[in-house]
Amino acid sequence: MALDALLQPVVLFFLLGALAALVRSDLAIPEAVAKGISLYLMMCIGLRGGGEVAETGFTHDMLLAGGAGLALSFLLPLPAFWLLRTAGRLDRTNAAAVAAHYGSVSVVTFATGFEILRQTGMAPAGYMVAVLALMETPAIITGLLLARAGGGDSLAPRGGLLHETFLNGSVILLLGSFLIGMIDGKEGLVSIAPVFDVPFRGMLCIFLLDMGLIAARRLLDRRALSLRTVLIAIALPLANGTLGVVVGMELGLNAGTSAAMGILAGSASYIAVPAVMRLALPAADPGLYLGMSLAVTFPFNLTLGISYYGWLAAHLYPLLRS
């Protein structure tokens, strides 16, 4: 599966972008377009998930997965924080900021994984989109507690940081699209499927081309990245992802859904969390947390991580079921 996955257009366009940046080409996707596509992808994912849940209705599995997702997002930053403090030798603030990124999730990693799993006949359950949305923010709270940061900072917004956290644009758009998908159901979405369903993979290619450019350019300007932090940025997704898959299995979720849980646990945020951290923990270095999540973990998950989580789920399934 690994190689097939690597040779899919979505991945190849990511590699093309990375390569272009590494040879210092001036290739660049206009920021407004990239931002537009990232919003578009969230709408697609939300609608698709909501549409499926509208069919299946609320199930026991759904609640289990949701609870597990919340727990993972809240708790995953703790071991990550410990690792970053000890092996990573980061100060408290930076360690807390980075830890929050790894407790949270990456929408595009999830989207790409979803596509790849579908290709290999392991389509995850639609409600995992809701789990995705649930997992975006709890890690931020853990991160802030770990940093002992509150509204104390004079630049912290009046409404406190929770507002910034839960009303982050990406969270709202994802949940909102999910609800719309549930309200209208698959039939109601047919008329807009030509925009929000059919072109999804192609749009993902364009977006990943841009991600490749961004990630590789960060890597070139790796002022903030040390070998230690790079290694940790690979160890964390492996550990968290494995844990996610196992948790999914233990909860009795099917292989594809457990793989998706692994992808969520193993992915690191680079949209919602950085925006909040910049505000809540200004002393933390954006070059560090964006460098780790965007320039190391994201490419790792895209190229190897996803395939590994899928492989793990596929092979654990029979064992645990027998």
Added chain:
Amino acid sequence: MALDALLQPVVLFFLLGALAALVRSDLAIPEAVAKGISLYLMMCIGLRGGGEVAETGFTHDMLLAGGAGLALSFLLPLPAFWLLRTAGRLDRTNAAAVAAHYGSVSVVTFATGFEILRQTGMAPAGYMVAVLALMETPAIITGLLLARAGGGDSLAPRGGLLHETFLNGSVILLLGSFLIGMIDGKEGLVSIAPVFDVPFRGMLCIFLLDMGLIAARRLLDRRALSLRTVLIAIALPLANGTLGVVVGMELGLNAGTSAAMGILAGSASYIAVPAVMRLALPAADPGLYLGMSLAVTFPFNLTLGISYYGWLAAHLYPLLRS
């Protein structure tokens, strides 16, 4: 019909955008993308209308509708002006500027109405797109006359304001696309239908998400809006829309086409007219006319107005025909 209409994805995305803005989320669609989509929608509408007229050819109804549209656009600002001066207590300049907006039309309101009417089996005639284009500008002239404003203003462009008015980008694009649609006909458009026809509804969803954000943010910063002006911004579409439907009926247009006439009469411009007014009547407050047309009338039409005009046309039709 009302509720169905309200639960369509297009409307739900508008509500999602409005909600996000009301809870002060940082969700935002890049302006360049929003602008691009609004141009795209005009191309779609123009091509579709032109393609249909290419089939039907010029008809008697078409001329009637066109004449009626012109007349409505020229005359609707007069009662509006009177209402704004008396009940609205606005000064001459502001009243004239606002009145012009309500004589003109909203392309997106028309587009959304068109979709909703089609869904309910009341598809308006294709030539209404031409009527839409015809109605955009006459109201501006009436508005300027009401304000007693001419080229006197030292900032008024050399070529006078008529140039700005008739060569406004949206007018040109709409008419141009309409002509291209007529020239190539439906067959000629087949090869570009995957862009200008099939994805229309989906793109409309993205655009309305942005409109929801813009409208609600204007409402939050309602410095310029008083209860009086808000009420007028609801009364005007109701009155104008009803008049539009009745006129359509009296001219013997079918129910769907009459409903479309009502939508045009009831809608208020927020693209072509503000751009000209900012230049022609600088003393008029953009917060006022954009607040009324964008933050009050547009949402009203989208959620209730369109359904009402459709309902009215559907129920008047048998009466007048019997």
Added chain:
Amino acid sequence: MALDALLQPVVLFFLLGALAALVRSDLAIPEAVAKGISLYLMMCIGLRGGGEVAETGFTHDMLLAGGAGLALSFLLPLPAFWLLRTAGRLDRTNAAAVAAHYGSVSVVTFATGFEILRQTGMAPAGYMVAVLALMETPAIITGLLLARAGGGDSLAPRGGLLHETFLNGSVILLLGSFLIGMIDGKEGLVSIAPVFDVPFRGMLCIFLLDMGLIAARRLLDRRALSLRTVLIAIALPLANGTLGVVVGMELGLNAGTSAAMGILAGSASYIAVPAVMRLALPAADPGLYLGMSLAVTFPFNLTLGISYYGWLAAHLYPLLRS
């Protein structure tokens, strides 16, 4: 064929844009969107070409066409330079800069020609996309040699100009997409065809609308353009295009492929070459080379040139084959 070609939506939208600019309408496509679409078109062209080559495999014709393309790109600037120096009365630097543009190619002219040829049953071979990519840069080197310019200029980038030239974003994206197309083959591309194949013509319409605006606005501000340079900007594509077609024929390529060779030879760059020239030959006037290639040659090729190259190929074919 000429008239049919002129009445195609793609061309009509170009004319609409040009008309809007000529009447000084404020119609404008956001730059970010235009840039995004131009990148999109390159991805489409690259994927399509690569996909076809994946089927046909490397052929003898392919090598011939590639070699011919390289030679044309290297050599076409020479007669152009001579013409610009003598008839055009340009100084060495400007003549060299302009000559480089005409040795290189225009991706959008190629794309439009490809579509028009397909319509008329003269679809060129897929490998012509690779030839397109090959032809983009050699002319730049010839141009720089003609200008006797090297890295001497204090602003010339460290890595020398070759880096700028060969790693230009458009070159990388075109070649990269071509490779991805070859790797995944037509089946592998099916899942992204809804984005990179089906909507191609429609997207081209939007892009050409913008090109019409840009070209006509350049023409209005024709400070740098004289009657002489305008005539040369029409003579060069005619001469180069004819040569391209004949060369294709002599190499035994089929009519459509020879026509495509003519389109490549006859087209002038306005993306890759200007960017490099601005840096390498700052003394050369951008108003001149962009004016000639974008405001004169591009519209000429789009409206007449393409049809002529196609006509020529169609009529020479039987002669040379008999």
Added chain:
Amino acid sequence: MTSTIHRRRIEVLADEPLIPAIVRIAGEAGITHYTLMPTSGGAGAHGRWRDDQLSGATSKVMLLAVTSAEHAAAFIDRLAPLLESHHLMLLSSDVEVVRGRKFD
């Protein structure tokens, strides 16, 4: 060391639709060279605004012109009466340039 000459740096913030007219007025004051810079939002006596490209009616552009004291004064004189009515912001400050003639 390269010698520099003092000139005036004029900045005018105006709604996009007004820019062509302001460029015309600048020309009448002898100012033909300028640069336009985008803005993304702000707040003033007439409330908050954020860039809106939909109608362009409420997006603002900053016009920067470096010119001689005389031309600057002439421009300011022409613009002064319009500042309030057209919601303009006009700034004038000192700046040094290398090629003096170019900025007369």
Added chain:
Amino acid sequence: MTSTIHRRRIEVLADEPLIPAIVRIAGEAGITHYTLMPTSGGAGAHGRWRDDQLSGATSKVMLLAVTSAEHAAAFIDRLAPLLESHHLMLLSSDVEVVRGRKFD
């Protein structure tokens, strides 16, 4: 000739997420009118950056406020302690305006 009054031109470069907070601080210092201008990239003690709209976390915005010397001083006093920790750039210069009252 139109007379002009001297005011302070304050410019603050900050990461996009910090702008609302900085606007709030400006308000506390009596500065309620401002203009936001986009930036596309740069480099400083904390490395290079280019505009990134994905998370907005690393795109910077320039806040421009023209105000009286007192308000400027009050604003600078409030902002000074945050400059280093929040990677801000604060510039203050002299500028002349026409309608003095408007820029107090």
Added chain:
Amino acid sequence: MTSTIHRRRIEVLADEPLIPAIVRIAGEAGITHYTLMPTSGGAGAHGRWRDDQLSGATSKVMLLAVTSAEHAAAFIDRLAPLLESHHLMLLSSDVEVVRGRKFD
């Protein structure tokens, strides 16, 4: 009241493709910190232009650097000979900053 130190505010307007080279020259003059700001159009001795992202050949970027008088002078000396040939605009003005060392 926070004390401020005087520095030079250098602004260079250049075509996008030239920016990397200008950043390099700034570095050679000891200027390593800068901010890039977008522009949308303008007019000069070489005619009108509007931002064009297609080739980027005719879109211009404003480079802003606040630095010490010496570095500023060194930068201006290096750039002066290129101003005319490369259609650059170079502006230098006085500005006050809080953390002097940061802007040397």
